[in-house]
Amino acid sequence: MKAPSPPTSPWQLLYGGAHRLRRRWYLDRARRLPRPVISVGNLHWGGAGKTPLVAALAAHLRDRGLAVCILSRGYASRGRGVRVVSTGTGPLLDPQDAGDEPVLLAGELPGVAVVVGSDRYQAGREALRRLDPAPDLFLLDDGFSHLALARDLDLVAFPASDPFGGGRLLPSGRLREPLAALSRAHAAILTGAPDWDDRDDHGAALAAALRPHGFTGPGFASVTRPGPPRRTNGEELPASARVLLVTAIARPDSFSTLARSLGLAIAGELRFPDHHSYPPASLARIAAAWRANQADAVLITSKDRVKLLGRLDAPLAELPIRADPEPAFWEWLDREWDRLR
Secondary structure (H helix, E strand, O other), rough: OOOOOOOOOHHHHHHHHHHHHHHHHHHOOOOOOOEEEEEEEOOOOOOHHHHHHHHHHHHHHHHHOOOOOOEEEEEEEOOOOOOEEOOOOOOOOOHHHHOOHHHHHHOOOOOOOEEEEEEEEHHHHHHHHHHOOOOOOEEEOOOOOOOOOOOOOOEEEEEEEOOOOOOEEEEOOOOOHHHHHHHHHHHEEEEEEOOOOOOOOOHHHHHHHHHOOOOOOOOEEEEEEEEOEEEEEOOOOOOOEEEEEOOOOOOOOOHHHHHHOOOOOEEEEOOOEEEEEEEEHHHHHHHHHHHOOOOOEEEEOHHHHHHHHOOOOOOOOOOEEEEEEEEHHHHHHHHHHHOOO
């Protein structure tokens, strides 16, 4: 594994310089919450496996007896201000008001609070004021570029299918910040990695590839594990089922690959933009494709399930996935938390 060399084109140098100035401006201006903040983010424009990783971290820290609160921007939602999506007992808002990923996390993580707001500092202050018990720590979802809030640990996810995003910023690359920004990261995590039980140390290889760009922390691998596909009534979908794949995620190829690996018969596929809200025209298009392809069910992601459940005139089935970081990552995280505490 080898990361690309730093770009040398005038545009890339100008864009990279602007990012450096932004980081310096926030260096002494970032506001700090009175509880530890662990950020999970990425350098790519979407599709780095952050949400399953956030869920895995939240569950691990919750199971250690900690009161965990996830802070999210609530991307693509119509809500304004600070909104409590969950106090730990399930979603209180719908995806239109809170965003699809916060509602998904609220439904999958009993005992974990979820609060959204464009100003994550204010969201954290409101969480401390309104939640009982008050949070012991905050998990900042998609937080690497949110420099306005100080954090104690910065974890950066890299998708195994495209770890370095071409090494370039837009418009010729797929990075939102230069790889040199990793000098402020504490750990790098290769998501969707080959099974960490094999002989290759993918996490160490990732860290080594990032060293020339200023990264000094450890690297870890995280495997994406699919669960058994199930209908929304809980009934398991037979392995021979004929399904129509429907996605509104950044990397639909990864979902399609997982579905095929389970032996499902793919009757057809519809792909919508990431965070698509599924207006009536989209629902009609999905129902028509389901009928035309004579599929047994419409197979969707967990993120799409929170937006489609009860709205589609076709049987739904969900293919759940979870992040499974290697044991060395949990050992490192526990040591870091003990240090912060």
